[in-house]
Amino acid sequence: MNDKKFYMEKTFMNRAIELAREGMDNGDGGPFGCVIVKEGIIVAEGNNCVTKENDPTAHAEIVAIRRACDVLGSFQLTGCDIYTSCEPCPMCLGAIYWARPERVFFAANRNDAAKAGFDDDFIYKELKLPLEDRTIPHIRVQNDEGADIFRTWVSKENKIKY
Numbered sequence: 001m002n003d004k005k006f007y008m009e010k011t012f013m014n015r016a017i018e019l020a021r022e023g024m025d026n027g028d029g030g031p032f033g034c035v036i037v038k039e040g041i042i043v044a045e046g047n048n049c050v051t052k053e054n055d056p057t058a059h060a061e062i063v064a065i066r067r068a069c070d071v072l073g074s075f076q077l078t079g080c081d082i083y084t085s086c087e088p089c090p091m092c093l094g095a096i097y098w099a100r101p102e103r104v105f106f107a108a109n110r111n112d113a114a115k116a117g118f119d120d121d122f123i124y125k126e127l128k129l130p131l132e133d134r135t136i137p138h139i140r141v142q143n144d145e146g147a148d149i150f151r152t153w154v155s156k157e158n159k160i161k162y
Contacts, residue, residue: 011085012037013107015045018145019060020083020085023047030118033132034084036077036101042078044068060084064098076162077101086113089120098162101133 012035014154019033029048032069036044046063050056067076077099086108090095096104110120153159 008040008123009105012042012081013085013105015042015084016085017107019047019089020044023049023060026052028052029058031116032060034064036080036082038072038077038080040097043071055154057091059089059092061088062095065095069099081105082150086110086118089113092125098111125152 011156016033016035019035020031021033023029023033024031024047028149029050029052032048034046035042042068044064046067048060049058049063052058061082064082065077068077068080072080080101082096082101082104084092084104084106087106087110088104113119116120126134131140131149149158
């Protein structure tokens with residue numbers, strides 16, 4: 001790895017960690033920060049705002065993805081890299097895959113987060129369970145309309161694929 005690339009990656013990661021600390025110190029939420037970069041320029045930043053916003057989805061990555069998509073005028077982060085202070089939780093990981101960035105860099109891992117009381121492993125384990133065995137039961141209500149909307153989507157000619 002060349003020195004300039006390493007310096008840039010370190011700079012972006014340091015900014016993500018700084019955002020995590022700022023958000024934590026300001027009482028916004030947990031110690032998580034995220035930076036989204038395109039062509040060497042930060043296009044959006046975010047920190048965890050769960051408790052500030054009373055929004056369980058206001059994780060740093062989600063906040064940054066929403067802002068980046070707004071700035072870029074796209075629902076995808078083509079050509080972008082994500083720098084996050086911690087390995088993404090399952091929700092953020094899902095959002096990252098939907099946004100389709102090029103790469104994800106992270107500092108702390110899920111084990112570090114678990115030691116601090118953020119046990120994402122619980123959700124990873126829940127995803128492997130049969131629907132009826134999950135802590136929050138998932139119950140399918142059979143009806144034709146639920147499947148029919150997808151048949152309509154398949155035949156819709158003016159849809160925007162994502």
